[in-house]
Amino acid sequence: MDEADKVEAPRNGACIGKPVDWFYPSAPRTRRSIINNRAAIKLCNECDVSNDCLNYALKFELHGIWGATMPKEREEISRTRGIALLHRVYDASTGEVTIR
Numbered sequence: 827m828d829e830a831d832k833v834e835a836p837r838n839g840a841c842i843g844k845p846v847d848w849f850y851p852s853a854p855r856t857r858r859s860i861i862n863n864r865a866a867i868k869l870c871n872e873c874d875v876s877n878d879c880l881n882y883a884l885k886f887e888l889h890g891i892w893g894a895t896m897p898k899e900r901e902e903i904s905r906t907r908g909i910a911l912l913h914r915v916y917d918a919s920t921g922e923v924t925i926r
Contacts, residue, residue, distance in 0.1 A: 835882045835892070840873035841866070849891045863891060870894035884909045 841849060848866040852859040870876045871894045880893025884904050888911065889897060904911065913926045 835886075836875040836878045839875045839879060840869050844869065850889060851891075851896075863896075866891045867894045885912050886914060 844866070845862070847859070848862040848869075851863050870879070870891065873879075876893045878893075880895060880900075880903075883890075883892030883895070884900055884907070887897075887900070892900070895903070903909075915924050915926055916922075917924070
């Protein structure tokens with residue numbers, strides 16, 4: 827599998843162990859969620875695998891903060907780069923993940 831075709835997000839990011847709500851904005855947006863999201867983006871900007879997370883998210887993630895970007899930012903990046911959102915399908919009987 828080519829490095830660009832990875833199906834899993836990096837597992838060694840600075841975000842490991844941080845609160846999930848930092849990376850997934852609540853609705854409606856609150857002052858606290860905005861502060862949390864800024865903390866997440868700052869953490870991503872300082873992370874060694876942020877670019878890997880962004881590349882993964884451009885293909886597989888509609889929600890959350892990935893690679894220091896919000897969903898709307900990734901939509902624009904994907905459009906500019908011509909990247910289509912793919913879907914991962916897990917087959918529990920075989921343990922295999924396929925891309926559609």
